[in-house]
Amino acid sequence: xxxxxxxxxxxxxxxxxxxxxxxxxxxxGGSGGSGASSGTWDKSATVxxxxxxxxxxxxxxxxxxxxxxxxxxxxxxxxxxxxxxDGKVDDLLAEDHEVSKDGLTYTFxxxxxxxxxxxKELTSADVKYSLEKVLADDSQSARKSNLxxxxxxxxxxxxxxxxxxxxxxxxxxxxxxxxxxxxxxxKNLKTTEDGTGPYKLAKWTRGSALSLDRFAxxxxxxxxxxxxxxxxYKDATALNNALLTNAVDVVTSEQSPDALEQFKSNRxxxxxxxxxxxxxxxxxxxxxxxxTDVKVRRAVxxxxxxxKLLDSVWGGYGKLIGSMVPPTDPWYEDLTDVNAYDVTxxxxxxxxxxxxxxxxxxxxxxxxxxHPTAATxxxxxxxxxxxxxxxxTITPDEWYTKVYKNRDxxxxxxxxxxxxxxxxxxxxxxxxxYDDKQVTRWVEQAEEASTTDEQTDLLKKVNRRTAEDAASxxxxxxxQIVVASSKLSGYPLNGLNSQFYAxxxxxxx
Amino acid sequence: MGxxxxxxxxxxxxxxxxxxxxLFVLLRLLPGDPANALTSVxxxxxxxxxxxxxxxxxxxLPEQFTHWLGQLASGDLGTSFVSSLPVGPEVSARxxxxxxxxxxxFVLAVVVAVPxxxxxxxxxxxxxxxxxxxxxxxxxAVPVFWLGxxxxxxxxxxxxxxxxxxxxxxxxxxxxxxxRSLVLPVVxxxxxxxxxxxxxxxxxxxxxxxxxxxxxxxxxxxxxPRAMWRHGLRxxxxxxxxxxxxxxxxxxxxxxxxxxxxxxxGLGSLLATGIAQHDYPVVQGxxxxxxxxxxxxxxxxxxxxRIIDPRLRGRLSGGAR
Numbered sequence: 001x002x003x004x005x006x007x008x009x010x011x012x013x014x015x016x017x018x019x020x021x022x023x024x025x026x027x028x029g030g031s032g033g034s035g036a037s038s039g040t041w042d043k044s045a046t047v048x049x050x051x052x053x054x055x056x057x058x059x060x061x062x063x064x065x066x067x068x069x070x071x072x073x074x075x076x077x078x079x080x081x082x083x084x085x086d087g088k089v090d091d092l093l094a095e096d097h098e099v100s101k102d103g104l105t106y107t108f109x110x111x112x113x114x115x116x117x118x119x120k121e122l123t124s125a126d127v128k129y130s131l132e133k134v135l136a137d138d139s140q141s142a143r144k145s146n147l148x149x150x151x152x153x154x155x156x157x158x159x160x161x162x163x164x165x166x167x168x169x170x171x172x173x174x175x176x177x178x179x180x181x182x183x184x185x186x187k188n189l190k191t192t193e194d195g196t197g198p199y200k201l202a203k204w205t206r207g208s209a210l211s212l213d214r215f216a217x218x219x220x221x222x223x224x225x226x227x228x229x230x231x232x233y234k235d236a237t238a239l240n241n242a243l244l245t246n247a248v249d250v251v252t253s254e255q256s257p258d259a260l261e262q263f264k265s266n267r268x269x270x271x272x273x274x275x276x277x278x279x280x281x282x283x284x285x286x287x288x289x290x291x292t293d294v295k296v297r298r299a300v301x302x303x304x305x306x307x308k309l310l311d312s313v314w315g316g317y318g319k320l321i322g323s324m325v326p327p328t329d330p331w332y333e334d335l336t337d338v339n340a341y342d343v344t345x346x347x348x349x350x351x352x353x354x355x356x357x358x359x360x361x362x363x364x365x366x367x368x369x370x371h372p373t374a375a376t377x378x379x380x381x382x383x384x385x386x387x388x389x390x391x392x393t394i395t396p397d398e399w400y401t402k403v404y405k406n407r408d409x410x411x412x413x414x415x416x417x418x419x420x421x422x423x424x425x426x427x428x429x430x431x432x433x434y435d436d437k438q439v440t441r442w443v444e445q446a447e448e449a450s451t452t453d454e455q456t457d458l459l460k461k462v463n464r465r466t467a468e469d470a471a472s473x474x475x476x477x478x479x480q481i482v483v484a485s486s487k488l489s490g491y492p493l494n495g496l497n498s499q500f501y502a503x504x505x506x507x508x509x
Numbered sequence: 510m511g512x513x514x515x516x517x518x519x520x521x522x523x524x525x526x527x528x529x530x531x532l533f534v535l536l537r538l539l540p541g542d543p544a545n546a547l548t549s550v551x552x553x554x555x556x557x558x559x560x561x562x563x564x565x566x567x568x569x570l571p572e573q574f575t576h577w578l579g580q581l582a583s584g585d586l587g588t589s590f591v592s593s594l595p596v597g598p599e600v601s602a603r604x605x606x607x608x609x610x611x612x613x614x615f616v617l618a619v620v621v622a623v624p625x626x627x628x629x630x631x632x633x634x635x636x637x638x639x640x641x642x643x644x645x646x647x648x649x650a651v652p653v654f655w656l657g658x659x660x661x662x663x664x665x666x667x668x669x670x671x672x673x674x675x676x677x678x679x680x681x682x683x684x685x686x687x688x689r690s691l692v693l694p695v696v697x698x699x700x701x702x703x704x705x706x707x708x709x710x711x712x713x714x715x716x717x718x719x720x721x722x723x724x725x726x727x728x729x730x731x732x733x734p735r736a737m738w739r740h741g742l743r744x745x746x747x748x749x750x751x752x753x754x755x756x757x758x759x760x761x762x763x764x765x766x767x768x769x770x771x772x773x774x775g776l777g778s779l780l781a782t783g784i785a786q787h788d789y790p791v792v793q794g795x796x797x798x799x800x801x802x803x804x805x806x807x808x809x810x811x812x813x814x815r816i817i818d819p820r821l822r823g824r825l826s827g828g829a830r
Contacts, residue, residue: 056786057592138559190593206592206599207774207782209678231675234781237658238772241673245665397787 041506046227047488049502050239050248052255054232057190058204060180061133061141064190066417069498070252071210071230076117077180077195080108080127081173085494087328087419089174093122093181093196103168103450108161114219116183117193117200124155129184131163142418146175168448170455171420198223198503208232212502223503224490243269243483249507250484250491252500257314263483273317274493276480277326277419280374282363282473287433288410290359297470299349301339303385309377310476313370317479323467324422326477328494330452331422331459335467346385358386364403364412367393371413374475404431415478417498422459423447425466434471517811521804528800529581533574536789542566543590543787564590566789577793586797587790589783596794599779604798606676607768607775610691611761614698619753622703626710630718633711642711648704653763657697657770664693674772694771698764702756709752713745720744747818754810758803 055068060077074082080094091097096109114122131153134141149172152164165172186194193201198220199212211229214222231248233239236256242248244262254260254271263269282304284291291297310318319327322335350356365375372393379389394402403409426443428435439462446458466472480494490504544560561567565576580587586596625641632638665673671693677686717723718741726736765777776795783791815821 057594062593063591137555138563203678205602205678205680205774206594207603207778208676211678229678233674233772234778235769235772238674238770241661241666242675242772245669245673247672247675 040508041224041489042509043224044226045507045509046229047225047250047502047505047507048248049228049230049500050233050242050251051230051500052233052236052239052253054207055210058193058201059189061136061139062190063140066498067232070500071212072193072195073180073499074197074501075199075212075228075503076193076197076201077182078197079177079179079181081177083174083177085492087330089177097173104165106163106165106172108163110159110161111219114196115217116196117215118183118186119217120183120185122181122196123158124161125158126184127161127181128153128155130179130181133182134179143175143178146171147179168450170447170449170452174420199228202227224506225502228502228505243485246485249488250482250505252482254481254483257317260315260481260483268486270484270486272482272484272493274480274482275319275326275328276478276494277328278415278417278478279321279324279326280370280415280475280478281413282378282411282475283414283432284411284472285407285409285433286435286471287407290353290355290361291411293353294469295349295353296355297473298339299346299353299385300382300387301470301473302342302349303346303387304378304381304473304475305341306475307341309374312377313373314479317481319477319479321474321477323463323474324416324425324472325463326419329420329422331456331463333460333463335464338467339470343384350385358388360388360390361410362390362392364392364394364399364409366399366413367395374413407431407433422463422466425462425471432472434466434469436465436469439465513815517808521808524804525801529578529797530574532793532796532800533577536792537570539787543789581797586794589791590788591786596790599791600776600794600798602680603774603776603779605680606773607761607764607777610694610698610767610773610775611757611764613691613695614702614760615757617695617699618703618706618756621699622706623710626707627714629707630711630714633715641707645704645707645711648700649708651701651704653697653701654766654770656700657694657767660693660697661770674770676773690771690773694767694773697767698760702760706752706756709749710745713748714741717741717745743817747814750810750814750817754806758806761802762799
């Protein structure tokens with residue numbers, strides 16, 4: 001029971017941070033898939049997918065949560081662009097696009113023969129409508145703030161969309177990969193859909209399942225299976241049992257490391273170890289003493305043995321990261337050596353900062369896994385350098401109000417799920433209060449860069465600077481573990497918490 | 510009896526009204542703002558205000574309350590803040606799982622516990638009488654989620670006879686599948702409920718066995734079965750029925766644990782999700798319907814007791830059981 005209630009809290013927390021914190025819907029995987037096995041497969045198969053992330057509603061601009069992205073993104077709704085597994089952006093509904101010399105006007109040409117599930121043909125008016133829906137006042141899209149550079153949307157003809165930006169934004173096309181193109185005449189989007197994807201919604205039973213049927217009028221290659229059903233569970237054990245009894249064929253994101261052994265040792269299953277973008281952070285309030293002092297932050301970072309923590313929480317899975325950047329972001333660099341575990345160095349830094357006898361601080365700890373475990377671990381590690389940690393356990397709701405909104409904290413633990421979220425260190429108003437004028441400038445320049453190389457170079461600088469400043473302590477990167485029946489192939493591996501392209505999944509009869 | 514029914518009905522309505530006030534107010538006292546669930550972080554104060562306005566949580570509490578009552582009066586449980594789906598159909602969909610689950614478990618528990626409890630009392634001096642009461646004692650001590658997990662491990666994971674959890678997406682449209690998915694949860698609840706019922710039946714029977722009237726009946730020449738049938742069972746069943754009412758009501762409300770172990774989309778899981786999201790209409794709807802059910806069960810138990818025991822008919826009605 002306690003495990004179950006923890007799971008509930010965890011789901012809520014994940015969803016909260018997913019939508020609120022980073023302004024980027026977690027994502028990034030492609031349809032790459034597990035080593036597509038040869039041989040025949042059943043083209044009329046039903047694929048049963050088990051998940052812990054049930055949609056709140058079916059509208060991703062109205063608080064649908066990460067569950068709606070997982071089920072509908074790419075499957076039911078498509079964007080102008082699609083993000084591939086290695087973080088590249090591919091054309092999807094946009095056949096082609098041009099950028100004006102000043103980098104402010106984007107002209108998109110739409111693909112021919114695209115139909116919505118209702119039968120209506122896709123036109124530029126639908127694209128304009130969909131973009132405006134994300135930007136609307138009542139939109140809760142996590143992407144809204146990134147797209148606010150949009151100044152004007154014109155539709156010179158049915159096939160062409162012209163978007164003018166108020167300033168250059170190198171991430172614009174990448175951000176568009178998160179914007180669903182929706183029929184402008186569709187109604188009741190919280191409970192129904194009208195997209196252009198390879199599947200149409202068959203039935204959504206709240207609290208239980210959501211099923212998708214192959215769409216006969218799809219413009220591209222038809223889905224490799226006839227039907228997919230997302231089955232929703234609140235409890236990781238119940239979900240694993242469903243996999244063991246073949247009630248589901250695949251689990252989108254395994255959250256229970258203890259359960260992995262039973263699948264690893266069984267030939268009927270495959271355990272896939274992918275890269276996630278979810279980072280566990282010990283976030284300092286960089287505006288609150290003593291964490292205003294970079295030496296204190298570095299000392300704390302060096303005093304915690306991240307490897308040991310990761311091993312105790314996830315066994316052999318997951319990765320150490322030395323910064324906010326996961327390997328799937330284009331500006332990744334291995335910075336684990338910066339502020340690596342070194343107790344002697346930590347003690348030296350502390351005495352330099354005037355805390356030779358240590359100090360004590362309160363750690364606001366969300367009440368769901370893995371935060372309480374990590375907090376206890378941190379407490380014992382920091383005790384060795386004379387720092388006393390007072391653990392204050394709070395609910396996700398309290399975290400949101402106390403820490404995120406009111407900044408009323410000294411240090412906190414939190415998971416940050418999104419890709420490309422390093423840029424938040426450029427915003428001195430973000431909850432952790434990191435304020436470095438140079439970093440802010442680099443982040444701005446990166447967004448206004450003319451080439452992605454230029455952007456990448458600048459963000460690498462940001463990466464290194466924030467790591468050296470120990471702006472936060474990045475404890476570890478979560479693993480992304482997809483466990484599937486060995487009859488299955490073609491499922492996404494790095495589906496990164498919030499999406500799960502199902503159309504390439506092949507099931508042997 | 511007619512006046513009693515009227516009084517009892519009035520009592521039911523008053524209780525329901527009081528309960529609705531209490532749950533409405535308590536819900537508002539919980540920390541947290543439903544607008545949090547409806548806005549993304551970085552939402553401006555205007556956006557948060559707009560969200561509050563759209564769900565009506567910016568209106569004064571008395572106004573919200575009367576609005577809700579007005580909806581209730583017309584049989585409408587409102588609309589979920591989060592999903593925008595009407596609460597009424599959602600609650601009834603969940604009842605399609607929770608009610609069969611609870612009733613089947615209840616019937617199974619009664620069918621097993623009544624004879625077992627009787628035997629445990631009547632044969633208390635034999636080894637199997639002692640064994641039966643020992644087992645029931647053990648059954649009371651077992652946590653329901655643990656029992657559920659054991660049954661899953663044995664009958665679903667190892668034997669593969671039954672599903673480990675879940676409910677067909679089409680519900681009762683596929684009756685065989687629906688029944689299959691309810692077997693293990695029903696057995697889980699029935700075992701735990703049955704164990705405590707055995708204890709009650711046993712002690713009620715013991716009271717009767719030691720009673721003067723039974724001894725008198727036997728002394729006047731009635732056989733034991735006849736004396737038991739004419740006098741004993743009737744007397745033993747009065748306390749048992751009130752326990753049954755309480756058990757049924759608490760199972761209905763306590764099904765949330767079993768529902769989560771078996772991943773059933775029942776009323777309990779709807780309530781849990783609703784609370785986590787501050788989805789007031791959902792929480793209010795679920796609690797209101799459960800309150801109604803509990804009151805009705807209490808009413809029914811009372812009525813049955815009065816039919817069985819004429820002495821109770823003279824008692825002032827309306828009081829708590």
